[in-house]
Amino acid sequence: MRILGIDPGLRCTGFGVIEKVGEQLRYVTSGVIKTAAAKGEDTEDLPARLKIILAGLQQIIQLHQPEQVAVEKVFVNVNPQSTLLLGQARGAAICAAVLNDLTVAEYTALQVKQAVVGNGHAAKEQVQEMVKRLLNLPAAPQADSADALACAICHAHGGQGMGKLATAGFRVRGGRLV
Numbered sequence: 001m002r003i004l005g006i007d008p009g010l011r012c013t014g015f016g017v018i019e020k021v022g023e024q025l026r027y028v029t030s031g032v033i034k035t036a037a038a039k040g041e042d043t044e045d046l047p048a049r050l051k052i053i054l055a056g057l058q059q060i061i062q063l064h065q066p067e068q069v070a071v072e073k074v075f076v077n078v079n080p081q082s083t084l085l086l087g088q089a090r091g092a093a094i095c096a097a098v099l100n101d102l103t104v105a106e107y108t109a110l111q112v113k114q115a116v117v118g119n120g121h122a123a124k125e126q127v128q129e130m131v132k133r134l135l136n137l138p139a140a141p142q143a144d145s146a147d148a149l150a151c152a153i154c155h156a157h158g159g160q161g162m163g164k165l166a167t168a169g170f171r172v173r174g175g176r177l178v
Contacts, residue, residue, distance in 0.1 A: 001019070001020045001067050001068065001156070002017065002018070002019050002020075002028065002064065002065060002066045002067050002068075003017070003018055003019075003020065003066055003067070003068050003069070003070060003152040003155050003156055004016070004017050004057075004060065004061065004064070004066035004068070004069045004070070004097075004102075004152065005017075005018070005069075005070045005071075005148040005149055005150065005151035005152025005153070005154075005155065006057065006069065006070070006071045006072070006093045006097075006148055006151065007072050007144050007145075007147035007148040007151060008053075008071065008072065008074075008086065008089040008090040008092075008093045009086065009089055009144065010035060010046075010049055010085050010086060010088070010089045011034065011035055011036045012032045012033070012034055012035075012036070012144045013032065013033040013035070013053050013056070013057070013089060013093060013144070014030070014031075014032050014142075014143075014144030014145045014146075014147050014148035015030060015031060015032070015033065015056075015057065015060055015145070015148045016029070016030035016141075016145055016146075016148035016149030016150075016151070016152050017029050017030065017060070017064045017066055017152070018135065018149065018152045018153065018156060020156040025134060025135055025153060025156055026135070027135040027136070027137060027149075028064060029060075029064060030141055030145040030146075030148060030149050031145055032142065032144045032145060033052065033053055033056035033057065035048075035049040035052045035053060046085070046088065049089075050088060050089065050091075050092040051092075053089055053092040053093060053096075054092045054093075054095055054096050057092075057093055057096035057097075058096050058099070058100070061096060061097070061100045061102070062100075066102065067102070067103075068102060068103045068104075068105065068155065069094075069097040069102045069103065069104045069105070070104075070105045070106075070107060070151045070152050070154060070155035071090060071093055071094060071097075071104060071105070071106050071107075071151065072090075072106075072107060072108070072109060072112060072147065072148075072151050073090075073106045073107060073108045073109075074086050074087050074090055075108070075109060105155050107151055107154050107155065111154060112127075112147070112150050112151050112154045113126075113127060113150070115150075115153065115154035115157055116130050116131065116134070116150045116153050116154060117130050124143050124146070124147075125140075127146055127147065127150050128140040128141060128143060128146040130150075131146045131149045131150050131153065132146075134153055135149065135153075
């Protein structure tokens with residue numbers, strides 16, 4: 001099964017594609033879709049940014065043919081305006097999936113971190129390191145890409161956390177994978 005994980009953001013939307021073959025996970029690709037305007041351009045053009053996210057994810061879906069999509073849910077931010085903007089970026093990401101008739105699963109950041117690190121309040125660096133280990137990458141991916149890959153990993157393991165990871169040959173000791 002091929003899974004596209006998405007970490008929605010208005011300036012940077014992270015994406016990561018993995019394959020699950022049996023209990024093995026294989027890295028396919030990852031990166032970010034950047035919508036931040038170049039110097040001197042209008043940085044407040046929300047519809048243009050949403051179009052970039054939608055078109056970028058459409059292109060990734062067509063190129064890598066995922067069968068399922070996992071998207072991180074929006075958390076309620078201190079700033080309601082930021083939460084609304086993030087929700088719109090997330091909506092563009094979900095639209096890219098459903099326009100291609102893909103199943104969409106949604107996970108909170110807490111669920112993703114619990115599934116990948118074993119601690120729902122893990123730091124970004126911990127998520128990056130565990131993604132690197134779980135996918136046998138030569139280096140830790142950039143933060144937005146790592147979050148998207150972590151979302152895909154969470155989905156691949158049924159979103160059920162460390163119990164599923166134990167079957168992949170990892171052991172939990174003191175709340176950490178070894």
